[in-house]
Amino acid sequence: MADSVIVCENLWHEYPGNILALQEANLKINAGEIVGVIGQNGSGKTTLVKHFNGLLKPTRGKVWVKGKDTAGMRIQQMAKDVGYVFQNPNHQLFARTVEAELEFGPRNLGVPEQEVIERREKAIEFFKLQELRLLHPYRIGFPLRKLVGMASIYTMRPAVFVLDEPTTGQDNITTRTVYRLIRQLRDEGATVVCVAHDMILLAEVVERMVVLRDSRIIADASPREVFSNRELMHSTHLVPPQVTELSLRLKTSGKYPGIELNVNDMVAGMAGRLGK
Amino acid sequence: MDNAKPVIEIENLSFTYSTAEKPALKHISLTIYEGEYVALLGLNGAGKTTLQLCLNAVIPHMIVGEKEGTVKIFGMDTEEYPPRELAKMIGLVFDNPEFQLSQMSVAEEIALGLENLGVATADMHKIIKDSLQAVGLSGMEERSPFELSGGQQQRLSIASALAMQPKILVMDEPTSNVDPIGKEEIFAVAAKLNKENKITVIMAEHEVEVMAAYADRIIVLNDGEVVFNGTPVEVFSNVELLDKIGLRVPQVTELVHLLKEKHALKLAEQYPVTIDQAEAIFKQRLS
Numbered sequence: 001m002a003d004s005v006i007v008c009e010n011l012w013h014e015y016p017g018n019i020l021a022l023q024e025a026n027l028k029i030n031a032g033e034i035v036g037v038i039g040q041n042g043s044g045k046t047t048l049v050k051h052f053n054g055l056l057k058p059t060r061g062k063v064w065v066k067g068k069d070t071a072g073m074r075i076q077q078m079a080k081d082v083g084y085v086f087q088n089p090n091h092q093l094f095a096r097t098v099e100a101e102l103e104f105g106p107r108n109l110g111v112p113e114q115e116v117i118e119r120r121e122k123a124i125e126f127f128k129l130q131e132l133r134l135l136h137p138y139r140i141g142f143p144l145r146k147l148v149g150m151a152s153i154y155t156m157r158p159a160v161f162v163l164d165e166p167t168t169g170q171d172n173i174t175t176r177t178v179y180r181l182i183r184q185l186r187d188e189g190a191t192v193v194c195v196a197h198d199m200i201l202l203a204e205v206v207e208r209m210v211v212l213r214d215s216r217i218i219a220d221a222s223p224r225e226v227f228s229n230r231e232l233m234h235s236t237h238l239v240p241p242q243v244t245e246l247s248l249r250l251k252t253s254g255k256y257p258g259i260e261l262n263v264n265d266m267v268a269g270m271a272g273r274l275g276k
Numbered sequence: 277m278d279n280a281k282p283v284i285e286i287e288n289l290s291f292t293y294s295t296a297e298k299p300a301l302k303h304i305s306l307t308i309y310e311g312e313y314v315a316l317l318g319l320n321g322a323g324k325t326t327l328q329l330c331l332n333a334v335i336p337h338m339i340v341g342e343k344e345g346t347v348k349i350f351g352m353d354t355e356e357y358p359p360r361e362l363a364k365m366i367g368l369v370f371d372n373p374e375f376q377l378s379q380m381s382v383a384e385e386i387a388l389g390l391e392n393l394g395v396a397t398a399d400m401h402k403i404i405k406d407s408l409q410a411v412g413l414s415g416m417e418e419r420s421p422f423e424l425s426g427g428q429q430q431r432l433s434i435a436s437a438l439a440m441q442p443k444i445l446v447m448d449e450p451t452s453n454v455d456p457i458g459k460e461e462i463f464a465v466a467a468k469l470n471k472e473n474k475i476t477v478i479m480a481e482h483e484v485e486v487m488a489a490y491a492d493r494i495i496v497l498n499d500g501e502v503v504f505n506g507t508p509v510e511v512f513s514n515v516e517l518l519d520k521i522g523l524r525v526p527q528v529t530e531l532v533h534l535l536k537e538k539h540a541l542k543l544a545e546q547y548p549v550t551i552d553q554a555e556a557i558f559k560q561r562l563s
Contacts, residue, residue: 040455040456040457041425041426041454041455041458042425141320141321142320143320168452169449169452170320170482171319171320171482171522172319172482172522172523172524173319173522174320197455197456200527236456237456237457237460238456239456241527242485242526242527242528242551242554243527243528243531245551246527246528246531246551246554246555246558249551249555250555250558250559250562253559255558255559255562255563256558256562263527263530263531263534264534266531267531267534267535267538267539270531270535270558271535271538271539271541273562274535274539274541274543274561274562275539275541
């Protein structure tokens with residue numbers, strides 16, 4: 001367990017009214033891993049990841065975050081270690097300006113004032129929020145407001161980032177910022193757990209996919225293994241990215257050797273074969 | 277489309293919201309024909325929603341601003357016909373079904389629009405039944421809309437629009453709030469209504485791979501202007517120009533583009549936009 005930053009051991013969660021949302025979840029996430037969590041709505045994805053920052057407590061089983069049992073911990077104690085970016089930024093934002101929003105988290109954690117300002121400025125630059133800094137978050141359009149939600153967690157520098165549907169409702173420009181964020185977090189050594197339906201995003205950035213169906217983890221494997229498991233994909237109604245599907249079909253007919261996860265890799269692989 | 281009947285004619289349309297300094301739409305001229313499936317692409321803020329609100333006459337009748345040019349739906353100028361009268365011809369479905377849903381039961385939800393149109397109660401039952409059947413929600417009349425899944429709620433919004441028996445269905449990012457099953461359901465329903473019921477579909481959507489497979493025509497808006505208007509192959513072949521305005525093309529189109537441009541490989545003249553097209557090209561080249 002030394003390297004595991006999150007450990008779920010026989011985790012169950014039942015909501016009031018006997019609604020069983022998660023059963024028998026066993027999972028270890030190591031420091032620095034980038035993990036995708038996929039499945040249909042209602043499959044238990046969000047229930048699972050809400051245990052990582054103590055928003056939910058197990059109704060059976062255990063969850064440890066950085067070696068500490070979450071059962072006796074408050075969300076405030078865990079916020080330092082695990083940052084949770086909500087799918088809907090309205091559940092998260094409350095300050096009067098974007099600047100104040102970005103300062104709140106680190107200041108609350110006791111970060112020295114000068115560093116609070118440095119982190120704020122770095123986040124404004126990274127997320128390109130220069131023109132929005134003095135606006136009320138609710139006066140900003142939804143896609144950019146969502147980036148403000150991510151930025152306000154980024155300023156807290158948690159060891160673990162949980163991103164819930166970061167690209168939903170985003171266009172291609174704001175989606176690119178999400179890609180940059182996940183790569184940046186990886187380079188900084190953070191652990192990232194990304195709940196998403198966006199297979200193009202996950203194929204590009206994650207190393208591991210946890211698949212849920214009907215409140216159970218039914219697969220935990222690399223994107224290549226998950227995407228090439230036809231039965232699994234079919235039963236969860238998930239569709240691989242176009243180039244992944246193309247490489248799978250060409251591989252099946254013996255015309256291409258590998259399974260590609262993004263356009264650039266397939267360009268390189270294909271150029272090598274066609275250029276001969 | 278030479279012989280097809282125009283259902284939407286837009287001439288030199290510009291619109292500036294009363295609260296805005298810059299126009300949201302600039303000099304748009306477009307003709308959309310009966311039975312077409314048209315995808316509207318563009319970044320957030322490009323003008324997709326504003327254009328859609330001009331089609332059902334919410335602009336200029338309910339949203340104020342400065343409008344120039346004309347929009348005609350089946351020859352009826354939207355300046356002269358309020359949304360209520362156009363509702364029989366054109367139905368709008370928004371991105372967030374909860375925004376539209378308000379009633380007590382699924383049946384009442386649909387009945388609301390019919391009551392507004394003055395449909396007799398005796399006729400309502402069959403219309404409601406038919407609309408629900410068209411979107412695959414048969415038998416759900418008595419359920420609460422809020423007990424439905426995201427995909428089902430969105431299909432209920434489509435059923436509510438269909439109950440008015442419109443000839444044109446306009447959908448504003450209808451799948452942005454639903455999961456993959458819900459997406460599949462909505463795209464399938466829209467395609468079925470287009471193919472079988474000959475309803476003209478106009479859909480704003482970010483998922484270029486899906487639109488490449490379904491749409492007859494792609495219209496790209498950028499900063500309030502129409503910058504591309506053609507078949508998926510015609511439009512998505514402009515890989516670099518689209519990239520400049522922040523839009524991506526289907527992955528297989530980008531793949532072939534990069535192989536041709538960066539690696540000087542001789543590949544099909546025509547870019548693929550769907551998996552099947554790409555598979556055919558590469559199978560042949562790799563044999």
